[in-house]
Amino acid sequence: IDKANTLVAENIRTIDVLIVGRGGGSLEDLWSFNEEVVARAIARSNIPIVSAVGHEIDYSIADLVADVRAATPSQAAELVTRDTEEWLQHIDSQAAQLNMLVQRKLAAQQASLAHLKARLRHPRHRLNLIREQLKSARDRAALLIQQRLTRERQIVNQIRRDLRAVSPTMITRKQKDTVARLHQQLPSLIAAVLNRQTDRVMHLTQLLTSLGPASTLERGYAIVTSVSAGVVRDSKTVSVDSEITIRLHRGGLTSVITETHDEPKPA
Structure with missing residues (x-):
């Protein structure tokens, strides 16, 4: 117990919860969980401890000083891994909302570009060049958004794999915060890309105007x-x-x- 706390304090590894226990046995087999040194180690631990000694009828001093008592080791395992499916469903929902937001933003951008292209009335050669530039800019923006979305999906999938592997309550809460942070960052990225492309279209429009017959x-x-x-x-x-x-x-x-x-x- 003391070694686990030392490892966490030195940032060597992260331990979210400890289960102290063993299966059933005689009073002599379970007596080590009544020792003072064990009880004191449990009491001073900074890591949450679940005591799971023997069967439901067995009680020890370790049960009294631990953060939570479980009747059996199996019950202890259930306590630290519950609500996994509920978090997985929440993450799936967040991923779906992210995807829908990206698709809406992309559709709005495409509609805006199409509107601007329809309003351009200039010599054919120059207009074709502008169209190619707009298409290239749109493709780059779409690629950037798709790459970011792919990375977000990979992160969400990794979170799901991690949750299935360990999924204690504290880890699940941290992963939920990560998904929320990524959800907040993605609209800012999309807005920045749209602003850059809008500025470029305005610049090209001014350039075409300067080359028109009236300006000449x-x-x-x-x-x-x-x-x-x-x-x-x-x-x-x-x-x-x-x-x-x-x-x-x-x-x-x-x-x-x-x-x-x-x-x-x-x-």
Whole structure:
């Protein structure tokens, strides 16, 4: 008993409960549980002790100083391992709630991304690039969430295995706290991922706006069109005396060509 308390004090190992006892026998066989040294060791133990000496009719000094008396060693084992199934059911319920929360958050994110993609109205090449970037960001976010969920499931499964192996009340309580902590952390992670992806979409939207025709005209450029050539990109597509229309940032001009050049004319 003293050695077990020393091991716990030195953090060598964790002992949650001790069962002190043996099966039935004669008074002489059970007399060691009436010894003063045994009684004092039980009394000063920091670890909870269950006394289980002999049969139900057998009483010893160890029974009187222990934290709990069990009629038999079998009953002692039942006392320290009860309520296991109840905790396992609780953990299953928590795991199901975690999974449902992740699925809802992921669906909301996908809907938001789809809405933003539907509102983008820009040149086809640039729009396709943005779509690929959004898809990549969404896939990374989904992968990150799935990996975190997988780790949480592994932790829950390990908790269930540990509970089936030992499952005293104190260990079960600690594992319940761990599940609650993980349950609180997961929404924060999901919110952070969604915020980062929202900021990225806003940045890309601003970039597309800056590359649009209206922004280009605002910087001093103009769009020249003619009836015969449409948008004029080459001086060879129009002829002298033909009429052209010039679109500016504000208003426009109608001009008649008096001269054409193959190369830009010096200012």
